[in-house]
Amino acid sequence: MARVEIGQHLGMSPASVSDLTASLLDEGILVAEESADQTSGLIRGRPKTRLFFAETLGSVIGVWTGFNRVELRLVDSAGRNRASRHIERPLRNLEAEELMDVLAQTIAAFAQDTGAGTVKAVGLACQGYVDTRDGIVAWSPVLGTRDLPLASGLSQRLGKPVLIENDASAMAFAITQRNADLRSGRTACLMVGDGVGLGFLVQGELYRGARFGNSEFGHVRLRRGGPQCRCGGRGCIEAYLADYALHRDAQLIDHRPAPTLLLPGEDAMGAVVEQARAGDPALLNLFHAAGEVLGDAVGILIQTLEPDHIVICGPGTRAMDLLRPSFEAALEAQTIPELRALAAIHVVESSMDLLTEGVVMQALRELDLDLARLKAA
Amino acid sequence: MARVEIGQHLGMSPASVSDLTASLLDEGILVAEESADQTSGLIRGRPKTRLFFAETLGSVIGVWTGFNRVELRLVDSAGRNRASRHIERPLRNLEAEELMDVLAQTIAAFAQDTGAGTVKAVGLACQGYVDTRDGIVAWSPVLGTRDLPLASGLSQRLGKPVLIENDASAMAFAITQRNADLRSGRTACLMVGDGVGLGFLVQGELYRGARFGNSEFGHVRLRRGGPQCRCGGRGCIEAYLADYALHRDAQLIDHRPAPTLLLPGEDAMGAVVEQARAGDPALLNLFHAAGEVLGDAVGILIQTLEPDHIVICGPGTRAMDLLRPSFEAALEAQTIPELRALAAIHVVESSMDLLTEGVVMQALRELDLDLARLKAA
DNA sequence: CGCCATTTATTCAGCAGATGAATAAAACAA
DNA sequence: TTGTTTTATTCATCTGCTGAATAAATGGCG
Known part of the structure; x- marks a missing residue:
């Protein structure tokens, strides 16, 4: 520039x-x-x-931990993408110490294999209630433990500053960094996929609540006595919209045993969507209900945050055509026209690559590594 | 100071x-x-x-328009309360022009009667979707018309700058100005009374959404197919918690004809509350359901805004003892403990006096009358 | 009563960051 | 070659704020 x-x-x-x-x-x-x-x-x-x-100031590694997958990315100080890798590795049954050992080893191996030079910092995104300031994961569906001091644990093992962030927040940050329009005013990014997460930005800055940000919006209970959610509650937004919920309910319709997998792959989800598109009435009902929940959720966002932009992103957008009719009807029933007119709704296809990019950018920003410290460190 | x-x-x-x-x-x-x-x-x-x-720099008039009542207050430039008055006057059946004529006359007469000296500005608070920046009331249950240019209309008639504000926002501002603790971090003030309104403050500044702020949070639809709301929808938070809703449902229980009044007086509400406290099971059920809705509402606030403080205020706090058990149960079912622990919940008795004080302070602040302009104007 | 301790307010030299105006630099166009 | 256009730098200057020194106004205490 x-x-x-x-x-x-x-x-x-x-x-x-x-x-x-x-x-x-x-x-x-x-x-x-x-x-x-x-x-x-x-x-x-x-x-x-x-x-x-300068490119020679070292680099930053961005990590995303999913249910049985870890995505890694190496970005140099000029902002150029140097390498990326993804590893199939379920994390959810590991004890806290073992989990951090595995993650640290995975990151260190990636740094070594790619000849990364000096890695100045690591940014890691995961689902759940993430306290970025103190580096603690209070609860996550991916990592079994509670109140895990993930940032300090990894920082000790790697000898580098580590920033942790909710994955929806990281995705939201990346999306708004890519699109200048979304950086003015207020933008709420709803990420639908493994779960349902939120990232809210005001003037391009991530909104930070008292501790976690508002990223686990997916656990707002919309329907009393609704379907079971991973968080232990019932009727959460996630329990209708997330991949695991749609997949589970689709299996139940077919009278197959309830699946034990908490994360159906893209193949399984694609099959469900295709079957619905082919006209299966029970599956269409499922997506109809999910669309309604999405409409209610967006309605609540509009009424509490009144954003200028609402972005719906994540793998869940694959079924947007099935969700849209009931989504729009529910949204219309929730909000007066003047209010609805304020928020432009964007549906954005977004990959996990974008997510790791986002967490790298956040790490650079939050860890104050932008300028002088890069040289000093 | x-x-x-x-x-x-x-x-x-x-x-x-x-x-x-x-x-x-x-x-x-x-x-x-x-x-x-x-x-x-x-x-x-x-x-x-x-x-x-200095006291001699002129004064500001604060106004609140309720359903059949107008409250006025004169504050001098030193911040001292000079006079206040309240007038029984229903406004809801007036045409736009007539409404503004009546309001302007009422304000002018008040200024004259109190020997106000030079009135520098007027601040007016009312329920509904209020666009403070452009001075437009998009919709209000109190004023029948839609998209009313209230600020410019009154400003022309009075020859002074006029600021309009949602009443819950004004109340929230006043409450946080009175209590320094509430000015740090994020504070969400839920005002329960004639309706249910919200004022959200970040570091003591009112949060402004794209146009209206988030003050009409009371029209979030919590229960599909719930009771009728004034806004035309069904199952809004207001339709369970507001005075008119509780009063209406209490009448229906007793098989009396549905009341036409949209605003039961304090006497009528007191009678309902007393009857419930005496143990009337049907009325207790009513308050139980209202408390649940309050709990759900606060749960949504916690999950979307993650405030450090939540204030429940307004006339509706009169029945807090009846609401509390189901309120707390519902809140507990909605949020994980870590999240719930973040927000301190305060129940604040707050009068309409406080509200007019709030709108005066907002007027001073927003109209940039603080310093030099007071002298110049 | 006089002196000291304590807290508030003012003066003053100076610093840090930003600015406007002038100037230099580097290209293209005629 | 000369003029035009846009970018970058230099420099004197300004503004807002600060720390240190000083003055001011009081109570406490011998």
Whole structure:
């Protein structure tokens, strides 16, 4: 990014930007690059010299832990993606210490194999009630234990600062970083997939509640006495919308034994969706009910947060066509038109790659590694 | 407040405060007062000279419009309450123009009768979806019309700046201004009475959503196919908890005709509560159901906003003893213990006086009348 | 009664960050 | 070559704030 643009972004004069960047260039934290490339024609005047973070300042590893999968990604200090890997490894039956050992080994092996150079920090995203500030996972459906001091545990084992974050929050952050429109005003990202998570951003900054953020919105109990949820409650949003719930209920319709798997794969979910699209009435009912719950959930979000943008993302969007009619009807029944008109609803296809990218960006931001510390550390 | 205290509050050095206040004292916006009074003993050192806003800079009128009542309050620039009045006057059957005429006349007469001197601004609070920024009431159960440009209408008639605000937001602001603890972190104030409104504050500042704030949280639909609500929907939080709903359902239990009044008086509500306290099982059921809804509502607030403080206020707290058992049970069923532990729940008795005070403070703040403009205008 | 301790308020030199104006630099166009 | 356009830097300056020193105003105490 050129100095003038930085100034516009930060609301500063170009003179100030020159001042500040000069010392960073001296120290080698930034590098200037003559921009040979130029897209659109009609460029006159002195060409802008773009400034980049140096690539040699070390890198950051982003990790996502799912039910039986760990995704890893290595990003260098210039923000370029260097390597990624995913490993099939169920974590949910491990004891706390063993869990952290396995995770630390997995991360260390990844760093070694990719010749990562100095890894400055690790960011890890997982489902559940994550206390980012204190680095504690209070409860997670993925990790069996309660009140797990995950950040300090990994930090000790790896000898690096570790930031942990709820996965929906990380995804929301990544999505808003990709789309400038979503960074102004308030954006609520509802991630539907393994579970249902929320990331809420105000002016591009993640909203932090008293401890966890509002990311486990999926455990709002919408229907008294509704279906069983992983959290132990009944009638949570998740218990209708999450992959495990849809898959479970689909099996029950077919009078098959209730599945023990808490995470049906993409194949299994695809099969359910296809069968519904083919017109299976019982399955259509299932998606109809799920769409209603989604509409109610979005309605509650609109009424409590009044966001300018609502993003529905995650693997669950694969069935958006089945959900949409009842989703829209339920939303309409919940909110007055003036209120509904405020929030633009976006459906965004988002991969797990995006998620690990998000947690890397969050780690850089939250751990104050942006500038001087990268050099010092 | 003394200069040293101002400095501590703003995180500035006393030197700076002296600097800044000097010019304001010159201009007569502030006045210094030798503090003769002193509460606790053991005062040594040079006594602090307290600074006040001058009383002569004009005043502000705060107004609350209820269903058949208008409350008015005159506050001088030093923040002292000068006069208040309440008038029985139903507004809900008036056309838009007539409504604004009546309100303007009422306010003007109040200003005249109290010898208010120069009234610099008017703040008005009412129920409903209030767009404070543009001064529009999109919908209100009190005022029949839709999309009423109330601020500009009154401003033209009175020749003064007018700020309009949702009444629950105004109440929330007043409550947090009275209690310093509630100004740090996030505070959600649920006002239960004529309706159910919400005011949410982050670091003492009212949260503003895309347009309305989240003040009409009472119209979140909790129970599909529940009782009728004033908004036209069914099963809203309000339709269980608001005075009109409790009163209506109590009448129906006794097989009396459904009441047409949308606002039972304090007498009528007191009678219902007393009857329930005396052990009437059907009425106890009513309050049991209302308490459950309150618990669900607070649970949703905790999961979406994750506040540090939750305040339950408004006339509805009169029946808190009847609501509490089912309230607490429902809240417990909704949230995991770690989450529930974060929010301290306060039940605050709050009068309508406090509300008009709140809207005056908001008017001063939002209309930038704090300092120089008061002198200039 | 006079002196000391204590707290509040003011003065003043100086610093840090940002700015506007002027200038230099680097390209393209004619 | 000269002019135009845009980017970047230099520099004097300004603003807001600060720490240290000082003045002011009181009570406590011998």
